[in-house]
Amino acid sequence: MDLDATLDAVLSTALDAAIAMREDGSIAAWNHVAEDVFGWSFDEVRGRNLGQVIIPPELRQGHHKGLERYLRTGVARALGKQMEVDAMDRSGRRFRAELSTTELRHGGERLFVGFVRDISARKAAEEKIAEVTERLALAVRTHSIGIFDTDVETGGVYWNSELERIYGYGPGEFETHLDAWRRHVVSSDLARVEEQFGKVVAAGASELSYSYRMKRRDGEMRHIDASARFFYDDRGRNVRRVGVNIDVTDRKLAERRLSETQAELVHLSKLSSLGAMASSLSHELNQPLTAIANYVAAAKRLARDRGCSHSDPLVEALDRASAGTLRAGELIRRLRAISRNEPVQARQISLGPLVSETAALAIPDADTKGLALELAIEPDADEVCADPILLQQVIFNLLKNAAEAMDGSPGIISVRAAASAPNEVVVQVADTGPGLDESVAANLFAAFVSTKPDGMGVGLSICRSIIENDGGRIWAESTADGTTFSFTLRRHEESLDEPG
Ligand SMILES: Nc1ncnc2c1ncn2[C@@H]1O[C@H](COP(=O)(O)OP(=O)(O)OP(=O)(O)O)[C@@H](O)[C@H]1O
Numbered sequence: 207m208d209l210d211a212t213l214d215a216v217l218s219t220a221l222d223a224a225i226a227m228r229e230d231g232s233i234a235a236w237n238h239v240a241e242d243v244f245g246w247s248f249d250e251v252r253g254r255n256l257g258q259v260i261i262p263p264e265l266r267q268g269h270h271k272g273l274e275r276y277l278r279t280g281v282a283r284a285l286g287k288q289m290e291v292d293a294m295d296r297s298g299r300r301f302r303a304e305l306s307t308t309e310l311r312h313g314g315e316r317l318f319v320g321f322v323r324d325i326s327a328r329k330a331a332e333e334k335i336a337e338v339t340e341r342l343a344l345a346v347r348t349h350s351i352g353i354f355d356t357d358v359e360t361g362g363v364y365w366n367s368e369l370e371r372i373y374g375y376g377p378g379e380f381e382t383h384l385d386a387w388r389r390h391v392v393s394s395d396l397a398r399v400e401e402q403f404g405k406v407v408a409a410g411a412s413e414l415s416y417s418y419r420m421k422r423r424d425g426e427m428r429h430i431d432a433s434a435r436f437f438y439d440d441r442g443r444n445v446r447r448v449g450v451n452i453d454v455t456d457r458k459l460a461e462r463r464l465s466e467t468q469a470e471l472v473h474l475s476k477l478s479s480l481g482a483m484a485s486s487l488s489h490e491l492n493q494p495l496t497a498i499a500n501y502v503a504a505a506k507r508l509a510r511d512r513g514c515s516h517s518d519p520l521v522e523a524l525d526r527a528s529a530g531t532l533r534a535g536e537l538i539r540r541l542r543a544i545s546r547n548e549p550v551q552a553r554q555i556s557l558g559p560l561v562s563e564t565a566a567l568a569i570p571d572a573d574t575k576g577l578a579l580e581l582a583i584e585p586d587a588d589e590v591c592a593d594p595i596l597l598q599q600v601i602f603n604l605l606k607n608a609a610e611a612m613d614g615s616p617g618i619i620s621v622r623a624a625a626s627a628p629n630e631v632v633v634q635v636a637d638t639g640p641g642l643d644e645s646v647a648a649n650l651f652a653a654f655v656s657t658k659p660d661g662m663g664v665g666l667s668i669c670r671s672i673i674e675n676d677g678g679r680i681w682a683e684s685t686a687d688g689t690t691f692s693f694t695l696r697r698h699e700e701s702l703d704e705p706g
């Protein structure tokens with residue numbers, strides 16, 4: 207066979223573009239793949255200088271020099287090796303190619319055969335993958351994304367080190383089995399999550415987002431947001447589960463704190479509107495209150511002129527009416543002071559008489575309603591340091607709520623007080639009513655929260671601002687047997703309590 211026929215036979219079977227070049231640089235053979243890759247037919251390039259055909263112009267010089275050097279010295283740079291080069295097709299498109307060359311001798315003639323593979327698509331894909339991987343790694347690191355890959359059949363898992371860190375382990379420390387993960391998950395949450403997995407698999411679905419709580423290695427409870435992809439074999443069995451874990455505990459806490467702050471702000475703004483309301487009310491009410499006080503005083507004079515004695519029930523009633531008017535005026539003034547953050551006028555007072563007097567005002571019809579009032583004030587809790595008008599308002603609101611909760615049915619309302627700390631007394635107002643309604647329990651002390659058709663929902667809000675303004679606390683406990691409101695008071699001015 208002559209050389210051309212041999213070359214044709216060999217090169218035509220090659221899967222890559224195959225080209226043969228003579229010592230003078232001319233093209234001796236060119237297979238079909240080369241025709242496809244470079245866009246030239248063999249007939250068009252036969253005998254032409256290879257460098258001129260497939261090498262980008264700026265690289266041709268190097269190619270010629272290399273060939274010349276090899277022919278002169280016999281030292282090859284490219285021969286017998288695989289290398290990446292830049293090539294060019296008929297349209298001038300440049301592409302990255304993998305080139306391997308070999309030398310052939312036939313008779314006295316020397317030929318160089320090159321196999322060229324266009325790897326531009328593979329290169330681009332590789333670059334893309336490297337870029338995506340880099341970006342992914344960055345995301346995994348900066349957002350602390352834990353990755354798992356579970357073999358569902360065996361329970362074997364792969365964790366990345368970020369996931370190990372989330373669960374409190376160093377790299378390679380977290381046992382690579384699903385059971386190790388199960389032991390960390392709060393058991394009620396584990397049951398729920400595995401039920402969700404079951405549903406996904408039963409439906410043949412491929413994705414799930416879920417969350418659960420887990421106990422980290424150091425015992426701290428953490429909240430995890432997770433999502434997983436489910437893979438099935440050709441018989442439809444779930445064989446693999448791959449997904450991510452993110453520890454959202456800190457975010458959850460921040461959200462909760464934010465919503466608490468918001469609630470607090472809403473509370474404050476309601477309170478300040480309450481303050482504004484109290485201010486304008488006090489202004490509006492001052493005149494009618496003064497008028498009532500004047501009329502009551504006049505009525506008392508008239509009664510006496512008509513011979514009524516001091517102990518006459520009519521005169522007693524009028525006395526109470528004028529005391530009530532005074533208290534109303536005073537209360538409005540003090541609430542206004544609180545809304546302006548002015549200090550309260552606290553002094554030492556005795557709880558017992560104050561509670562009795564307030565109960566008579568708050569539930570005047572206790573007897574007819576079948577309400578029994580019980581007082582249990584321990585001797586060392588009787589003397590407290592408070593603003594009597596404001597404290598009376600607190601007890602008044604709580605007793606009124608208790609009586610309203612009874613809703614006409616008989617029962618017991620008790621007021622207890624006991625010392626709870628060197629400088630603290632806890633006062634409790636308890637009823638045997640139906641307990642707190644679920645709809646108000648969470649925001650009980652917020653303003654305008656009410657279940658009553660004509661309730662303003664400000665009673666407890668006022669109680670809270672009065673008690674907290676004085677450094678105390680107020681809270682409620684409710685069972686099916688009734689509700690107990692508790693609040694704290696100081697027994698004496700703080701300074702008395704200081705050791706000295
Ligand atoms: N002792 C109690 N037992 C059951 N529910 C109570 C009791 N005290 C308060 N509540 C509930 O808390 C809600 C808020 O009470 P709050 O005193 O702030 O407002 P209100 O009584 O509805 O209206 P008002 O502004 O006239 O006092 C009530 O509507 C009621 O649902």
Ligand SMILES: [Mg+2]
Pocket residue numbers: 603606607661664665666
């Ligand atoms: Mg009320």
